[in-house]
Amino acid sequence: MFRNPNWNHSAKQLEQAVETDLVVKAMCLVCGEVSFIEMLEADWRRWRAGENIQDVAPYPTVGERELLISDVCSECFDDVIDE
Numbered sequence: 001m002f003r004n005p006n007w008n009h010s011a012k013q014l015e016q017a018v019e020t021d022l023v024v025k026a027m028c029l030v031c032g033e034v035s036f037i038e039m040l041e042a043d044w045r046r047w048r049a050g051e052n053i054q055d056v057a058p059y060p061t062v063g064e065r066e067l068l069i070s071d072v073c074s075e076c077f078d079d080v081i082d083e
């Protein structure tokens with residue numbers, strides 16, 4: 001969990017108007033790229049408590065959810081699939 005007061009460049013990626021109050025820092029274990037994923041803290045807690053992320057937080061992109069779940073970014077995940 002990581003709070004970034006200067007966070008401002010991903011709001012446009014949110015297709016739905018979700019008022020997020022938490023920025024989750026996630027690093028890809030394959031390429032090391034760090035991403036910041038906006039979520040509602042309440043949703044994040046539900047997910048960490050064991051609920052399905054698609055159910056508690058449908059608003060991050062598929063790639064963002066994949067990174068949260070598997071610690072592998074969408075680009076690296078695609079590479080793995082291709083092999």
Ligand SMILES: [Zn+2]
Nearest residue numbers: 028031073076
């Ligand atoms: Zn990666």
